Amino acid sequence: MSRSEKGPNLTVKLSGVELKNPIMPASGTFGSGKEFEEYLNLNRLGMVVTKGVADVPWKGNATPRVAETYGGMLNSVGLQNPGSDHFIREDIPFLESYDTKTMVNIAGRSIEEYVGVVTALQHQPVDFLELNISCPNIKEGGVAFGTDVDMAYQVTKKVKEAAKQPLIVKLSPNVTDIVAVAKACEAAGADGISLINTLLGMKMDIKTRSPLLANTFGGLSGPAIKPVALRMVYQVAREINIPIIGIGGISTWEDALEFILAGATAVQVGTANFRNPRAMMEIIEGLENYLKEENIDGIEELIGAGHK
Amino acid sequence: MSRSEKGPNLTVKLSGVELKNPIMPASGTFGSGKEFEEYLNLNRLGMVVTKGVADVPWKGNATPRVAETYGGMLNSVGLQNPGSDHFIREDIPFLESYDTKTMVNIAGRSIEEYVGVVTALQHQPVDFLELNISCPNIKEGGVAFGTDVDMAYQVTKKVKEAAKQPLIVKLSPNVTDIVAVAKACEAAGADGISLINTLLGMKMDIKTRSPLLANTFGGLSGPAIKPVALRMVYQVAREINIPIIGIGGISTWEDALEFILAGATAVQVGTANFRNPRAMMEIIEGLENYLKEENIDGIEELIGAGHK
Amino acid sequence: MDNKSIEKALILKNEALTPEIYEMVLGVKSTSEATPGQFINLYCKDGSRLLPRPLSISEVDQKAGTLRLIYKVLGSGTREFAKLQKYEEIDYLGPLGKGFSLEFADEKSEEQEILIIGGGVGVPPLLELAKQLQGKKRVLLGFEKESILVEDFKKVAREVAVATTTGDEGIKGTVMDLLEQGEYAPVKIYSCGPKGMLQAVQAWGREGNIPMELSLEERMACGIGACLVCTCKTQEGPHEEDWNYKRVCKDGPVFKGEEVVFE
């Protein structure tokens, strides 16, 4: 059967693993998928990416944890999660009931904590690990690893040694030189890079004349940040040889296509899920139509095609 | 006459100079004011900030130089300007015809070029200099100075030596540690800091499958970036003792107030001028009403009042 | 089922009740799932405002296929809603969340006293509750200056008492003043309103060991339980450390009064 008979081919290969399509949720915006079961068929997604999982339960920050901004939003959840034991007990069986790849987002405050989670997941039916060294909402660790080239190298190396699954490192955009951080992770053995986590931002409540978020600062996400995310994907794609997962403000299939043209092998959809729980379905269908109309055999042809 | 009889008091003191109010245009969005004469009374502004001026004429980048993004825009003008001689001949006499303070934005590719412009302006009727070490749209110099602590220190120090007017240094947000850069400028003798210039971004044209801007990358401005700008003003305000001019996405009086609460002594309005040429008038009137309704004697009371 | 999605509602009414509070009636695809205390996510048309606005369902008319919302104009989104015209369409998602339980009503007699206590824009969701509940319903409503929905409550409750901070309507004071002044011995308390009020109600109810259901409010993003921004603290065990976060949007907005920890 030729490709054209099969319909538009959205499959992509990410670090050796074939995905049905390049569309997946961004960590922390989709839980482990349970809450979206009513809205979309998880089997249609390229992958499910879970919320951040730490070695022990984290309670996260005080509320308010969210503020709307122009074309975006701030969150300061602070990686609230019930810990890896609970995750393995509750979420993995749920995800196993679907025919979809899974990527577990790993949270930690120290190399030991990251390694702890990864070790706990060694023999679990998980396809990818996504190392979050970029959460702006926790004081220790997290973003500190993602904004320092040496620390990014160290943590990636150590975690990679413990990891049984391909390791994607998720980077912070709050840096002067994103290419340097990405190269350090590649050198340390990362199997892929995801770009970007949230930009650090804040909002003042003019009624109370104080910061609106209990945590003062929060992570900016949504369409507002798309141009920054796209630029970083484009810059990094020129300099590394491992695949990139593009993230940041993707809400439509056109947005997803922009990231793919800039060099992303796959993309994650975050904030858009809050505005429309079916957003990812519409993106997948939009890309299918695009390939059909433009007579393109497979979406892989377009990865990085926008470089000049 | 008491303050309350005079009506709401919007005056602020910036590096020893009293401004009628804290509202001024952001460099590069207002020319030297000529194009806005039909739309607003330049005498009502706290100050006029000119477009970037270099020592010799710069032709800027190829078109397209602009792309709209969600809640923002990208520009890659590249500091097109007719040079300091032309500026002194044409723009200064125009600005002198108004009863308003003036700040000249200084562009350069090397310390020598910056010093050249500042020297040429030494005996001109100019109230402030704004050193732009943060333009993302030129290859040499510019943003390189703004993203390196040592270079920021060096250029500020050298330019300050040549400057006869108070020197405000305008910083780039594309850095890991904005506080470190601001502190370096303060240590080098800056009289104030303006925050922020544009975030580096890009857009793909999915029709042509290539970057939309001729220059590939551009500077992101507009409401989309406000949370990042506000966060940087808040962070820097805690750490330096010279005044801050807040910039980034300010479109309404509420936006301006957020920056003032975060610690800005004055604010600049950029992209909003493109959507509404009278935006600054509306912001000034909005702040006046606010002071009246809240029974606040003077706006200076609110500077930094949002810190907790 | 994986086909729930954003639906289009037809605005059948959108009028000011007071200068700040509006009533909106929506013709919707289906009302069959809506229970008292649930909310819907209403979407702004202006794309610069990304997040849906959660608004409680104040009344459900199964026959007409309509939902009634009562909302206060607070910020940019509700300001946009207030400008919408009759017969315009608007996107919504829902009903969402866990509403009030009516259970005890089935078990107990009509003569059991039930207290329904509402404050401000916490009053609307209590109306559908009051309609569906059995029992001797006494309703205490507190407002800043102008009351809303008092006549509607009178149709379905034994007693409706009003307090306003300004004294413009009812007694001058708060619902707590009404509560102290009346001689109530309820078998259950239902309440929705500002945090301070809920906290006071909780204290009062605790003293009398009365079962309570409190409807909370928190800033939300997804509204469906996925993002964890809307948490509230709950006591999960006897020790102080046994607290946990629950999601107001999914585990609530209605919680057992015993478990809510106010901060």
Added chain:
Amino acid sequence: MDNKSIEKALILKNEALTPEIYEMVLGVKSTSEATPGQFINLYCKDGSRLLPRPLSISEVDQKAGTLRLIYKVLGSGTREFAKLQKYEEIDYLGPLGKGFSLEFADEKSEEQEILIIGGGVGVPPLLELAKQLQGKKRVLLGFEKESILVEDFKKVAREVAVATTTGDEGIKGTVMDLLEQGEYAPVKIYSCGPKGMLQAVQAWGREGNIPMELSLEERMACGIGACLVCTCKTQEGPHEEDWNYKRVCKDGPVFKGEEVVFE
């Protein structure tokens, strides 16, 4: 004067001429300043789209106080415009820019031949020009498939010839084919259309040493000359290095054909 500002226009008509091209008639405060070749900035209602959309004034009706726009649905903003209903209001700024000069017409006789050459959505601004110009006006219009405004031009011009790429209307080809096929000896050429077309027209006109006015298009932000994003290259002297950037929004959109440098 410092009180020019964004005005509200009343949409009196907004209808499709072809599946992609719409006609909008705006009732405006004042039409007295509008000259052929100028444009207005039209604002999107959805705040996620910040920048105004520049659209040429296709016709001015001084008596009715209306401006006629003809626009193609291209992206998100024009898609929003196409959905607007009659009697809705829309914000605009203008008229803006420097239009066509009618000067020579005052000096020369009615029998001088003038060529007006338009392509695609570059055709609309030429209509008001054709109405106001004196002279023996010949109009050459090129389209992809479907023509627009041909009947309107016929009312005011001596001759109207059409070319379409598909051959669906007029000759199959471009305006350049019309130009080569006809035996024109114009004293002046006015043109507006895609860059490639303008460039070809310029070459043709240069050969015959014919004065030209070309209306350019460039992506804009402010539309009033302040931001310098909309530059075009112009030749300012005899040497190749003597080029400069001018602002399409303020120094144009209409430029002398001699000075424009296409890249």
